[in-house]
């Protein structure tokens with residue numbers, strides 16, 4: 179009976195996450211993984227669509243919830259390293275409509291990074307926006323983040339999956355390579371990031387990619403992220419080519435008004451649709 183209750187709570191919470199927060203299951207429309215929580219969550223997601231439901235309590239402490247996969251589109255705001263007003267700046271980006279937030283801090287200051295990642299995880303949970311931690315699987319786990327972003331110098335997807343679980347969002351850098359994208363998709367990536375599409379002051383040495391790559395990568399059936407020197411003025415063609423998310427550092431967190439800068443990207447998504455192939 180107690181187990182049944184936990185399952186029901188998990189299912190209710192998964193349904194709220196999936197429907198209320200604009201997240202849903204991946205290509206199959208469900209929640210990853212196996213076991214009672216996942217089955218319950220999936221059956222609720224399927225059967226509960228369109229029904230009025232009373233608000234369910236969050237899952238009991240310690241109950242493991244399988245998180246839904248990433249879906250949707252919009253600005254993927256990436257923090258720009260140590261700054262005194264990190265929390266305020268992140269909150270402003272979310273206020274402006276960011277759909278995803280990444281904590282990217284390349285310093286070795288472990289205690290500060292943990293404290294900041296935990297604070298951002300709380301902020302994002304309050305707003306219903308997934309927090310992704312860059313590079314560091316252990317930090318993502320310790321902070322209770324929704325997932326991690328991995329590049330070619332970072333951990334393997336299998337290692338991150340084993341540590342973070344089936345419900346975690348694991349994003350992967352593909353740079354300018356469709357072959358790498360195919361490998362990472364097969365390895366279980368939840369989204370594929372390509373770039374750099376424009377010269378980036380944040381990462382001047384980044385390999386360059388062309389929008390045609392996004393058109394080709396659509397066939398892989400995963401959410402696509404474009405990164406590198408993106409602004410509200412140059413991002414439109416990337417969305418038209420198939421980018422579900424525009425990942426941006428300088429044009430958001432380098433702006434005098436972070437909220438207004440994020441809002442410009444949200445507006446860009448509102449008026450731009452992908453072109454059919």
Ligand SMILES: Cc1ncc(COP(=O)(O)OP(=O)(O)O)c(N)n1
Nearest residue numbers: 312327328329330351371403405425
């Ligand atoms: C969304 C997104 N895309 C690409 C990257 C770059 O990852 P990586 O190549 O590992 O480089 P660093 O960001 O770690 O310097 C990213 N972080 N996020």
Ligand SMILES: Cc1nc(C(=O)O)sc1CCOP(=O)(O)O
Nearest residue numbers: 373374378380406407426427428
């Ligand atoms: C972190 C990063 N990765 C890139 C890649 O091409 O993989 S480009 C990049 C920098 C993105 O910052 P900005 O929006 O300021 O250009």
Ligand SMILES: [Mg+2]
Nearest residue numbers: 313328329332
């Ligand atoms: Mg990295």
